Amino acid sequence: MTNKTDKPDQLDSDCLEAFDHLYAYLNGELKDPDAVAKIEHHLDHCRSCFSRAQIERELNARLKQSGNDTPPESLQNRLKKLIDNF
Numbered sequence: 262m263t264n265k266t267d268k269p270d271q272l273d274s275d276c277l278e279a280f281d282h283l284y285a286y287l288n289g290e291l292k293d294p295d296a297v298a299k300i301e302h303h304l305d306h307c308r309s310c311f312s313r314a315q316i317e318r319e320l321n322a323r324l325k326q327s328g329n330d331t332p333p334e335s336l337q338n339r340l341k342k343l344i345d346n347f
């Protein structure tokens with residue numbers, strides 16, 4: 262339960278790396294098993310990345326549900342901004 266960082270919104274280099282692959286991972290496009298394992302390990306240990314992954318997951322599910330009604334990019338951009346400020 263202890264975290265090496267006191268500030269949850271401070272990203273370390275592991276977080277940045279996880280972020281690089283997070284979208285591909287959530288889209289099932291990350292094929293490298295090592296990279297997948299690394300992300301999953303990181304998400305297991307990093308609360309802030311885990312929260313973000315949850316948001317992304319939710320977002321993906323909604324985009325798939327919304328069909329052709331809304332242009333996915335604009336919604337994605339809006340939420341991306343939201344997540345950036347998170």
Ligand SMILES: [Zn+2]
Pocket residue numbers: 275276277279303307308309310311
């Ligand atoms: Zn992290």
